[in-house]
Amino acid sequence: MSIESLLRERFSRAIGLAFGSEFAGEPMVKAGDPKFADYQCNAAMALSRQLGRPPREVATEILRHVQLADVCEPAQIAGPGFINVRISTTWLARRLAELFTDSASKARGGVARAAQSATVVVDYAGPNIAKEMHVGHLRSSILGDAIARTLAFVGHRVVRQNHVGDFGTQFGMLIRHAKDLKLDTGEMPQISDLDSYYKQAAQRDKSDPQFAVEARQAVVALQSGDSEALRLWHWIRDESRRHCREIFEFLGITLSEADERGESFYADRLPLVVQRLSEALPMGGDGPYTGTSDIFHPQRQLDANGLNVDGTVEASEPQIVTKAFVAESQGALCVFLPGFVDKDKKPLPLIIRKGDGAYLYATTDLAALYFRIIEEKTTPDQTAPLDQNWHADRIIYTTDARQAQHFSMVFDTIRAAHWDINPVTKLPVVLQHAPFGSILGEDGKPFKTRSGESVKLRELLYEAVQRADAVVEKKNPELPIAARQLVARAVGIGAVKYADLRQDRITDYQFVWDRLLALDGNTGPYLQYTFARIRSIFRKAGEVPATAVTIMLETPQERDVARRILQFSDVVLAVLQDLKPHYLCTYLYDLCGSFSAFYESCPVLKAASPELRQSRLALCDLTAAVLKVGLSDLLGMELLEEM
């Protein structure tokens, strides 16, 4: 059990004894400012209001009942009613020794498995076919992967999903454009060629209305199984998949082909979804909107005074949807939901079938949700992880913040249709959009190449490795070239990933090479360096670490490292609570800071006694174990023995 939950339990019990169990909920316990305490319990202030008694009196009462003698020094009351807890050094040492001895637990950095394993779908990366992956895919891939890794590590059944954009409107443009190109589809294309076809097609689509119309028709043809369209589709898709695999492999993203279920996968389910949705939700709506089509956009014209040309006054109150319903509007089949209005304050639809009969991303997302939560997957020819039912308990999307409204509408639709109920547990599925900001250049504007194009991932990652190589060559010229190349790759890629993960995902972040490859501060290279230093000690030690030791925490630095190591599991829980890997980055950076201070002031190999040497080696080993789990298992970065 983590320190935090142990203390929470103790305080909860004390509060129950003092004031009755109805007050004993989750008392607030948090790691405190080291100036005052290792941990503090702030429950007294909150309780004082409920009890109508002064907070310090409440705190005194809690202290009278709390049992902490085995864990910490006598707790102190401070300020308005903080209860400060200083963990006893002998207790810390004992806990650490236990962790060190239990090799299975040590390999997990002391992180326990979740009490119950849930099925969690993580939907991330989601590149488009026929386009080279670019910086726009970077955050989703990196964040989603870190979240998926962390969920899996604590023991959940994680279903990774790469929702590839391979069957939507944009593909129609490609088909239409291809007609004029006379492509040789017998030969494997290059992703760079496809990328330029895509750009040409997009350009024509924008400037040529006739082309645009035919492109939309091509989508319908594709979605209804036209063989010529499908042949081209396969041709493009194969190369696109190869390209994505290459990028994922280079970046260390744990998405395999088995995880790929793009728009096309749901194609034949789309009419079904629309039909089921029409059955699950009322048709035509409530109140004054019943039955008629074009209910929100009557073809009325207003004169300069805001009067209809027939003389009636346009309703000044916005029309409000009170309950979700399906209706046809302007030829398109739509879901209308409470709380969504467009810029004219008219109800905003979620379009599930276009006027021309084609489906778009909302329909696909709904189909995917139905598939992930409800659909039975017992067909024997399906491959893992499709070979068993998912019945997801939680579904997480890492896509950029601009899609927040889209997901909010899709989730509301699912809930209105009661499709969010897990068929096995009968509990509501947790639907989460984990939005993130943009990547900006040093000038604070969207990260683009000089010519204004989006930066290709392949080039960006190549540059990261090149730059890292130059740094390594400068810092460690003795390193043989072969070793240096491995280091450069790990450092370069690690720096890019860490730069993304270390910052709160909701904010935009600036991509500045010199900053993310910096050797000091909260960067990938610094953390990797700390790990490499530890490994170096063990190489020099020339002995296998003992399996059991007495931990001695006689200096403040040793105690600080010990305290930090034991906080790890609480941080991992917080990451999963908020889906914010930057908590983990901040923690690991602090751990490295504590370790470096220890490293400076406490000789390990030349410690004053063999016992102290063993103890310090154990501290090094435990720090390395936490770094390995945090950096490698959870964040997906490579670690180095030497750099």
Added chain:
RNA sequence: GCGCCCGUAGCUCAAUUGGAUAGAGCAUCCGCCUUCUAAGCGGAAUGUUCCGGGUUCGAAUCCCGGCGGGCGCACCA
């Protein structure tokens, strides 16, 4: 216009979700390599937390009103 997100040191970012004297790194200044990787460590200096109200024991955090920036708002994803 409506909605969502953001605004913290010169710069880039934290702040365990309402807790104590708001913390790091960079840049600036001072000190430390004949001892385990100095890609490091120790120290100094740096703040009207965009502004104004409110809520309360206590606000960067919550509420209201401004200002500034980003994004979204019918057949693209």
